[in-house]
Amino acid sequence: MTVRAAFVYRTDIHSPHCWAETLEEGRLRLAATLGDAVETSAHENVGEDAEGQRLIAGLAEDGADLVFLGSKGYQPFVLEIADSYPGTRFDICQGMRLAPNVSSFREAVEEVAYVSGMLAGGMTRTGLVGVPIATGHEVVYLNAFALGIRAVNPEARIHTRTVGSWMAPEREMAAVHELADLGCDVIGGALTENDPVVLTAAERGCHTTVRNSDRRHLAPDHVLVGNLVDWTPHLVRSVRAVADGTWEPGWRYYHAGDGVVFNTEAAAFVPEHVARPAAEAAELIRRGALDLWRGPIRNNRGEEVVPEGLGLADMLTGVEPLPGLTPLETFLPTDAFDWLLDTYLGEPFVRPPRTDMRIKTG
Known part of the structure; x- marks a missing residue:
């Protein structure tokens, strides 16, 4: 049997916003691995709207066996399509609901974010790291990044600027300029997956940690490390x-030990005393031997959320785990994770509501 697998992307495959590129690279490796056993197709710039709904339904109508969707924004109408085409399986990256033929896959962003944070904390000379925030929903990445900074530089602090979108180049560049003006000499966070952030940071003489790609070729003297995702195993x-x-x-929910998420080696210009602890932490994470969420942890509202001697997982006794997941894996992507570490400066963080995307199983 030759499986027909379609891949749907929100943006250009090779746009400056490199999220689609990671799944496309997986598609190419999939085809190379399975050969004639799979027939793949790629569909770019598919909106999260009625037109996108028609295209995805058309893929099912044309006989696709499996549709991989690169954005959770497709979730609301994919459930409706799936009900009409029970013979097609739909797999949504970071999906929030399941159905008999709808699945979800995601990567443990916290593991690579922590290592990136260690390098950011080790390389800052001003003690200030800048993070442009996309929408406020990337809380897992933001907190793990801050925990990595704290592990090597407890006195460092993080300034933020909210962009309000994952794809707004002008606002992204303006945010980086504002953060640099505040004295931030390292730029990190989830929006570093976008080229304008990396290039503007380099223009201002700031180092960057890059999410979801290896962008060292863009700014070889400024990029400290890249976070990579290889979806091929999934x-x-x-x-x-x-x-x-x-x-x-x-x-x-794929971890570093699954070979899906990992960091590049630190850039050659990173001193050994900074690079070595980060590499050692990455190896411990890969082996499942490092609890990133170990207390004490306080949020920037002044509350203790994880006491000393306990981990975040210990605080989740009331969380009913989803099938196949731990309570922590169940909790992290939800709106219940609504705080930022006290490493973050500024007003107390309030996560924007997203009630239509809460994790559900039915």
Whole structure:
């Protein structure tokens, strides 16, 4: 059986916003790995709107066995499409709901963010790191990044500027300029997956940690490290499951130990006393031997959220884990994770509501 697998992207595959590029690289590796056992197609610039809904429904109508969707923004109408096409399986990156033929996959961003934070904390000379925030929903990445900074530089602090979008180049560049004006000499956070952030930081003489790609070629003297995602293990496993009739919907949460998320080596200009602890932490994370969320942790509202001697997982006794996930894996992507570490300066953080995207199983 040749499995027909379609890939749907919100942006250009090779746009300055490199999220789609990670899944496209996985598609190419999938085809190279399985050869004639899979037939793939890529669909770029598919909106999270009625036109996008028609295109995705058309893929199912044309006989796609499996549709990988690169944005959780497709979630609301994919559930409706899936009900009409039970023979097509839909797999949503960072999806928030399941159905009999709808699955979800995500990466443990916290693990690579922590290592990036260690390098940011080790390289700042002003003690100030700048983070342009996309929408306020990237709380997991932001907190893990701050924990990494705190691990090597407890006195360092983080300034933020909210952009209000994942794709707003002018506002991204303006945010970086404002952060540099405040004295931030390292720029990090989730929006560093976008080229304008990396290039503007380099223009201002700031180092950057880059999410979801290796952008050292853009600013080789400024990029400290890249966070990489290789979806190939998940894609191959999913296609093989469709082929042999064992595919089932589920929550997939991939860690560094699964070979899906990892950091590049630190840039050659990073001193050994900064690079070595980060590399050692990355290895501990890969082996599952480092609890990133160990207390004491206080949020920037002045509240203790994890006492000393405990981990965040210990505070989740009331969380009912989703099938196949731990309570911590269940909790992290939800709106209940609504605080930032006290490493963040400024007004107490309030996470924007997103009630339509809460994790549900039905």
